[in-house]
Amino acid sequence: MEHQAQINSINIQYETFGTKSNPAVLLISGLGISMTRWTTPFCELLATKGYYIIRYDNRDTGCSTFSDKKFNSPEEVFAVLGKDVIEPPFYSLYDLAKDAILLLDHLKISKVHVIGRSMGGIIGQIIASKYKERVLSLTIIMSTSLNPILPQTSPDVMGRMMAPLPNYQTDKENHIKARLAFTKFISSTDLPFNEQEEIALIEKDYNRNERSNNTLMHVCAVGFTPYDREITASITCPTLIIHGTIDPIFPKEHALDLHQSIANSKLLLIANMGHDLHQDRYAEVIERFIEL
Template identity: 30%
Template sequence: MATVQLGDVEIAYEVDGPDDGVPLLLVMGLGTQLVGWPADLVEGLVERGFRVIRHDNRDVGLSSFTDAPPPARSAVVRSFLRPGSGGADYLLSDMAEDARALLDHLDVPAAHVVGASMGGMIAQQLTIDHPERVLSLTSIMSNTGSRRHGGVHPKLLPTMALSLTQARPTDEQEAVRLGVEGWRLIAGPLFDETEMTEMVRTAVRRSVSPIGTVRQLLAILDSPDRTPALRRVAVPTLVVHGLADRLVAPSGGIATARAVPGSRLLMFPDMGHDLPRARRGEIVEAIAQNAARAATADIAG
């Protein structure tokens, strides 16, 4: 793993695969570090010839944290009630610029871009803002930013509010337990507690910042609807979503696929807001096929 200063933020990143592999950028979601990408998914992409780039978004993991007072609880409530009210320290577009700057640092002129959850939103924004830097787009368990589609199940809201406002546990075992229980609430029926415990423990030992997660959440809430801009996306696009997703309703994936011309929609009945082991092989294959569509388009062009 390495870190690089990109403007005002320091970004931690990791690269797997051959130096001459086709670049593929993985962008993770809300409050989740680069270790949130399952090892076998990364390995599967490497085996298909990709040079896989992962990074910690700002305000999570080993990347730098915003040097500003913590968001007031009133600002968080206001953003929930009136999205776009301006309580965020930055927007998804700024996080997309972090990703673009990382590609610059790595001398990558263009990459296949895959994002999960908030990472899907960032990947969409990167494609919108810098279409020349994106070879293909894969948006997993995400949405378009429209408040009409891809919302949170009402039963999750009290738990989310509590998790975002509670103090960080000082005991590692308790922090891991709470993290695993949080994932259990949003995962589908294929939830693997043993695997998730290992991932959460790794993340806790790297870094934990509830305030960073709140800042990222505000960035989501205050960022504009991407639907009109997504209609102009021209790169091959794959949308993956689970029908058992309660954190981002399946309508978010459907709306994304409808917005992007020529996109392909892949939905799994037994996937929630997670990347279950039983479905990773199919997801890797679908990403590779979507990337191949970009190569075919280049030849045709």
């Protein structure tokens, strides 16, 4: 059952799995995606290993608080970031990290294993650096340190990611078609793309909240978060980095950089894995996490 916590003057929607007395695992979602992308089967499988799982919607996704800001084009995003000053309603990934900590406070959880995917992996790094007394371990999946010297997302991929989608309520068929096309485009090539499962996840999101996730607010949040080598340098908890060799959003060099920058970290490079966490990889990912 889903619950809502009022923290930091906003509401954060969350759901838990397993027994609360077990070690806690906080699952942090990526850019513009709801907590449902940490699928129920993944959460349930992790819970059976003896953990208490918390998944939640970052602000501007799912059923958490949304900003009033609406963008009509990607150019408006660049104009906002060009000001180089964070003014409400905008925020950085440091603010999203604080949201996560306040959610743990709400749940009265003092220490937690952190698993973050994509943008959530960056948030996880900030938490492990700035709130290290709260973190038992860190697992970073398909993410980056934001180091600007690394190979960047290609303009083609970025354009697809930021392109406006057809309205789900008025043009559901083309909305789903566009979502499927992008998800398949960034996915692994060695495993079958489960189109029906993807459609079910899209529909689940809109059954929870008919409002589309405000992805471009997250683009701004990343843009307002400068690269800081001290973040990775100060991480001391056991750390696992999982990355695909054909990730089109963060090329594998991002994983190598994280591995080099975080002392005593472990690296799992998965051949033919894209920017996705396929259900056929759940067991391996969870096994490697447990080994930390």
